[in-house]
Amino acid sequence: MSQKPPAADVVKEPSMLKQKEMIEANYERLSGAKAQGRKVASTFVPGNLNELIMCFDLANNLPEINAIQNGMRKKSGMLIMEAEKRGHSEDVCTYVKADLGMMAKGNLGPNGKPLPEPDVLLLSYTGCFTFMKWFELVREQYKCETLMLHVPYEGEGHATKSMRDYVVKQLKEVVIPGLEKVSGVKFDIDRLRQYLRESAKAEDDFVWVLESAKRRPSPIDAYFGGVYYIGPIFTAFRGTPDATEYYRLLRQEIAARIAQGQGPITPEGDFGQEKYRLVVEGPPNWTSFRDFWKMFHDEGAVVVASTYTKVGGLYDLGFRHDPDHPLESLADYCLGCYTNRNLPSRIDLIEKYVRDYEADGLLINSIKSCNSFSAGQLLVLREIERRTGKPAAFIETDLVDPRYFSAANVKNRLESYLQMIEQKRRGASPRAAA
Amino acid sequence: MSDTAAIVAQCEAMFEDLSFTGVRAWKAAVPGRKVVGFMPFYVPRELIHAAGALPFGILGGGDQLEVIHGDAYYQSYICRIPRSTIELAVTGKLDMVDAMLFPSICDVIRNLSGMWKIMFPKVKARYLDVPQNFRADIGGTFYRGELGELRAMLAELTGKPATDDDLRASIRAYNANRRLVREVYAFRAAEPWKAPSSEVYLVMRAGMVLPVETHSKLLADYLAAAKASDRPKRDNSRIIVSGAFCEQPPLNLIKSIELAGCYIVDDDFMLVNRWEQSDVAEQGDPLAALADSYLRDSADTAAKYEPDQARKGRYLVELVKKRGAEGVIFAAPSFCDPALLERPMLQRVLASHDIPYIAFKYAENSGQMQPIREQAGTFADSIKLWS
Numbered sequence: 001m002s003q004k005p006p007a008a009d010v011v012k013e014p015s016m017l018k019q020k021e022m023i024e025a026n027y028e029r030l031s032g033a034k035a036q037g038r039k040v041a042s043t044f045v046p047g048n049l050n051e052l053i054m055c056f057d058l059a060n061n062l063p064e065i066n067a068i069q070n071g072m073r074k075k076s077g078m079l080i081m082e083a084e085k086r087g088h089s090e091d092v093c094t095y096v097k098a099d100l101g102m103m104a105k106g107n108l109g110p111n112g113k114p115l116p117e118p119d120v121l122l123l124s125y126t127g128c129f130t131f132m133k134w135f136e137l138v139r140e141q142y143k144c145e146t147l148m149l150h151v152p153y154e155g156e157g158h159a160t161k162s163m164r165d166y167v168v169k170q171l172k173e174v175v176i177p178g179l180e181k182v183s184g185v186k187f188d189i190d191r192l193r194q195y196l197r198e199s200a201k202a203e204d205d206f207v208w209v210l211e212s213a214k215r216r217p218s219p220i221d222a223y224f225g226g227v228y229y230i231g232p233i234f235t236a237f238r239g240t241p242d243a244t245e246y247y248r249l250l251r252q253e254i255a256a257r258i259a260q261g262q263g264p265i266t267p268e269g270d271f272g273q274e275k276y277r278l279v280v281e282g283p284p285n286w287t288s289f290r291d292f293w294k295m296f297h298d299e300g301a302v303v304v305a306s307t308y309t310k311v312g313g314l315y316d317l318g319f320r321h322d323p324d325h326p327l328e329s330l331a332d333y334c335l336g337c338y339t340n341r342n343l344p345s346r347i348d349l350i351e352k353y354v355r356d357y358e359a360d361g362l363l364i365n366s367i368k369s370c371n372s373f374s375a376g377q378l379l380v381l382r383e384i385e386r387r388t389g390k391p392a393a394f395i396e397t398d399l400v401d402p403r404y405f406s407a408a409n410v411k412n413r414l415e416s417y418l419q420m421i422e423q424k425r426r427g428a429s430p431r432a433a434a
Numbered sequence: 435m436s437d438t439a440a441i442v443a444q445c446e447a448m449f450e451d452l453s454f455t456g457v458r459a460w461k462a463a464v465p466g467r468k469v470v471g472f473m474p475f476y477v478p479r480e481l482i483h484a485a486g487a488l489p490f491g492i493l494g495g496g497d498q499l500e501v502i503h504g505d506a507y508y509q510s511y512i513c514r515i516p517r518s519t520i521e522l523a524v525t526g527k528l529d530m531v532d533a534m535l536f537p538s539i540c541d542v543i544r545n546l547s548g549m550w551k552i553m554f555p556k557v558k559a560r561y562l563d564v565p566q567n568f569r570a571d572i573g574g575t576f577y578r579g580e581l582g583e584l585r586a587m588l589a590e591l592t593g594k595p596a597t598d599d600d601l602r603a604s605i606r607a608y609n610a611n612r613r614l615v616r617e618v619y620a621f622r623a624a625e626p627w628k629a630p631s632s633e634v635y636l637v638m639r640a641g642m643v644l645p646v647e648t649h650s651k652l653l654a655d656y657l658a659a660a661k662a663s664d665r666p667k668r669d670n671s672r673i674i675v676s677g678a679f680c681e682q683p684p685l686n687l688i689k690s691i692e693l694a695g696c697y698i699v700d701d702d703f704m705l706v707n708r709w710e711q712s713d714v715a716e717q718g719d720p721l722a723a724l725a726d727s728y729l730r731d732s733a734d735t736a737a738k739y740e741p742d743q744a745r746k747g748r749y750l751v752e753l754v755k756k757r758g759a760e761g762v763i764f765a766a767p768s769f770c771d772p773a774l775l776e777r778p779m780l781q782r783v784l785a786s787h788d789i790p791y792i793a794f795k796y797a798e799n800s801g802q803m804q805p806i807r808e809q810a811g812t813f814a815d816s817i818k819l820w821s
């Protein structure tokens with residue numbers, strides 16, 4: 001067991017406080033939008049066009065984030081049941097049902113105030129079919145303007161010129177005119193360039209943060225901690241000076257941890273000794289997020305790289321938003337999000353992570369809701385084991401449906417997996433596990 | 435002219451043959467022939483045909499195939515068709531397939547395209563994207579480009595680049611086939627007692643494994659035989675089956691619905707054979723013609739975006755009217771995202787038009803038909819009672 005100070009001793013770092021303020025301010029902006037005459041866009045995390053949305057002074061509502069917030073506050077179970085009562089199948093994505101359930105129950109945001117009705121649904125269709133149905137379902141209720149941005153899938157493992165041209169053309173001829181119409185604000189490409197310049201700065205620091213996990217000990221947990229680090233850049237803040245500032249602070253804090261040879265921070269204090277380095281594929285479970293994380297840090301298992309932190313943008317292979325090619329870079333961003341990449345590319349990426357981050361193996365958290373991630377993961381597991389010789393393991397949970405999180409099961413699986421790693425180490429080098 | 439029983443028996447034999455002997459025989463008949471497999475729901479078969487290859491629709495393993503290997507690739511909460519398709523492939527039943535196309539229908543089939551690349555590297559596997567933007571100058575341009583890439587891939591596969599003339603000839607062959615398919619559907623809706631759905635299904639299914647010309651002949655023969663047949667008309671309810679566009683229900687499920695007192699007067703099984711609602715243009719640029727048909731004239735289904743909220747689900751209401759249907763049975767594969775996410779929207783549209791419906795889920799290997807028969811029977815009775 002690792003040594004940790006009691007939870008009461010945990011100090012919130014400046015970056016955490018900064019992010020908290022940003023999120024609260026965004027919810028306030030949303031709940032006050034109608035009173036202030038501000039128009040509201042709803043959109044998805046993967047392939048989100050935050051910089052563009054800001055060009056039209058729109059408040060940005062992200063239903064996936066609302067579902068996560070409700071999950072972490074233990075409200076999602078009831079909302080999902082509400083949606084199922086209204087005829088939605090038990091088989092489909094629980095983000096969708098948590099959102100529809102929330103709408104049915106007064107659409108209250110995490111600040112307890114009602115979220116505004118959207119003026120426009122910006123349906124960026126990147127990496128998942130469910131998004132399309134989700135916004136058709138929301139549109140059915142609000143009857144508002146809906147702008148589809150179809151982002152083709154990288155079926156052959158790369159984006160082609162035709163794909164990029166298609167996305168850019170939709171941006172020019174559908175999305176931008178649509179947003180102009182809804183907002184009454186004329187599009188200014190220089191304003192977009194400015195936001196993209198800001199995005200690229202934050203992206204540099206964000207990648208530095210992610211790559212800091214290559215060190216031993218890793219100063220971050222790239223999955224459980226990572227989901228906080230992606231917050232600003234994946235949501236309503238990419239392109240804002242606030243986000244740039246957040247990543248600057250975060251980078252400073254992590255540099256300080258590195259200087260002191262410290263591992264990640266956990267909700268219960270410092271991490272203690274790093275015993276296992278894992279790569280994780282798949283989104284986390286949100287309803288028991290803390291317990292889930294605790295199972296890892298109790299065992300000294302740190303996640304050094306994760307694919308979930310690439311779902312709203314993949315930056316560590318070099319992509320940056322580019323103010324000199326604004327629309328093209330938005331297209332490339334959308335095309336390159338993790339789940340829009342074909343399975344062989346996803347496997348290549350995971351393999352690279354296992355090697356570059358000197359991980360002991362791969363753990364897959366397979367999410368019942370999400371076929372986009374989950375279909376094919378058992379092949380991912382086999383391939384990674386075959387290619388790297390490192391053990392891989394599989395756990396099954398759900399995003400925000402508490403009925404599909406079995407703590408005992410997950411803990412058992414994790415413990416046997418870590419034992420497997422130990423055995424492997426002993427096989428490879430008898431002293432390694434001593 | 436043969437009678438329907440003989441034709442249907444021939445189709446049933448093809449349906450049950452999971453070694454796909456006919457496809458193998460077609461390939462073996464001329465050295466160098468290629469087979470291009472495709473998953474539901476839609477691929478432009480004209481391109482495959484024009485390249486001299488056989489388009490071969492793979493619709494899973496049905497209820498006869500025991501799935502052992504396939505289950506090792508999928509979690510319990512994923513539908514059955516990808517696992518039975520993998521089963522078919524790893525047990526060598528698809529070893530005559532030279533290329534595989536995976537249409538843009540859902541994340542499961544999309545990801546299967548990448549799995550195929552890894553598991554069967556000798557087979558050329560391609561995901562076929564279709565536009566969700568329906569403007570000719572945007573989605574149309576993109577799709578024409580996709581078709582161009584597919585044409586090039588097929589040319590490389592067969593060594594026979596399809597000329598525009600070849601493509602136009604293939605469009606003509608498929609137009610003829612689709613006209614016959616539409617005629618069979620129209621005839622079934624008009625006189626369903628003469629063309630039971632369990633037969634029509636098998637006749638349509640034969641189109642997944644036969645060359646288009648052979649299938650057209652079979653359709654014409656079946657139509658003539660069915661028209662000439664003399665079968666008793668029953669006092670059945672007229673219903674449409676919706677949601678079964680990918681993983682197919684077992685044949686027994688179709689029979690059970692009929693035995694429960696329903697005439698199926700339309701359905702969405704194997705949409706590929708009537709994807710284009712009218713003829714694709716037989717002149718001009720053939721790829722542009724196919725793209726144009728996709729944008730303007732293709733079937734409505736859950737995997738396609740409906741840009742206009744006012745039109746959402748209208749197709750089903752219009753189909754109910756056109757076919758004189760009295761209700762809709764939503765039959766969707768378990769865990770099928772597109773069908774199950776779409777369903778509540780369609781149900782609300784039906785409810786707003788006072789069209790009754792029921793819903794259930796199935797798997798391609800569902801064995802217990804009693805509950806479905808009871809549910810469909812009660813539905814048929816209630817329609818009769820209230821009509």
Ligand code: SF4
Nearest residue numbers: 093128130370371372
């Ligand atoms: S299926 Fe997965 S990617 Fe799609 S909306 Fe649900 S959680 Fe998100």
Ligand code: SF4
Nearest residue numbers: 513540680681770771
């Ligand atoms: S049955 Fe549904 S979920 Fe399964 S592969 Fe087909 S369309 Fe996708």
